[in-house]
Amino acid sequence: MIVLGPRDADLGGAPAYWREADWRPDSVGRTPRGPTFPAIPFDRCDLVLEYDARWPGRPLPSDQGWELASEGDGLWSHDARHGVLRFRPEGATPSFWRRMGRLESKLDRGAAHGLFRIDQGAQEIRAGGFEVMFMVAPPQGRARGMRGCWSDRWHWRTLDGGVPFPLAKASAEPSLDRVWHGFGMDAELVGPPVPQDNFDPDDGGTTLGSLSGVVSQEDRRRFGYGEFEPQTPLVIFGMTEPGTAMAGQIRNLCVSFPGRFLRPSFRAVAQAETTRLRLLFGVDGSPRDGRNTAAIRVRYTAPSLGMREGLLPQKDLGGRPLAIDPGRADGLHELAVDLEGLKPGEPLRFTVERAWDADADTMPETALLLAAILEEARP
Secondary structure: OEEEOHHHOEOOOOOHHHHOOOOOOOOOOOOOOOOOOOOEEEOOEEEEEEEEOOOOOOOOHHHHOOEEEOOOOOOEEEEOOOOEEEEOOOOOOOEEEEEEOOOOOOOOEEEEEEEEEEEEOOOOHHHOOEEEEEEEEOOOOOEEEEEEEEOOOEEEEOOOOOOEEEOOOHHHOOOOOOOEEEEEEEEEOOOOOOOOOOOOOOOOOEEEEEEOOEEEEEEHHHHOOEOOOEOOOEEEEEEOOOOOOOEEEEEEEEEEEEOOOOOOEEEEEOOOOOEEEEEEEEEEOOOOOOOOEEEEEEEEEOHHHOOOOOOOOOEEEEEEEEEOOOOOOOOOEEEEEEEOOOOOOOEEEEEEEEOOOOOOOOOOOEEEEEEEEEEEOOO
């Protein structure tokens, strides 16, 4: 038997504090009611826009629904061995990838995370840099969101690209090249009323941003506004300024509304030809009105199934329903799935995610992954 906890997971660059407490920015008085010990949150999401260079058979952004905004794609190349998308300084900029979606639900929050590495940075902030941005406009009003940029270091920028401001105090700003950096963005897009001029009246929200463990909290209005179609999220990554010469790699990027979408990855050892995976969950809140089911998707791989380090697991078990019983005294809810076709003792890799687009996913509350137990499947 193997027991894995929240801290054993690779969160794909998402901030470690997402699994330590409910840190979501909040100025409207929401109160988390779930466990206060470490857990991986599986929020309810209405829209997820992501890119992952490790996706089997679809490694390029264009394979996954992204559009390249540039004269050509000479800056970008996929490294299949390492499962990353590389960009290099030889080529014309701007050159960036963008993707749009449609958000039918009420505008509330947005979150982003990812993993990237800079091998050659820009010389200074005004020289531009590698950027990640998301924004969305309400039915009435200007687009809101967050924008981060690495030039000679990581900093925030206004949505119109005009004003840079630091992640934290200068002494704490990460400026390391040739290492992997995980970033997080979490924005309360609608907040308390704002009486000041030049701001939309319902834009009193806050944000929480981070890079490699350095955290900053900013007023959402500090990021300014953009112009875009209402209820149409826009996500961008790449170099948006002319003359930007940088080299680096990106492994994955995910933007989601209103919840945080995570696909934690675990490593273990197969316990038998058929290994049972038991996932133990708590829940933040108390489901009501019969909306008590979260759809959980598990993917897995092993050497006997063609495992490759640069690829996500390919064996997909689909969205399995996790039914939450609000009356359980211990507050624990289990989902068990069988991982078949394995050789006992071989390395095993699996991912877990909330199947946000599944019809069975009806629960508004957050499911909290507390533990993953692997054991031999028995009748």
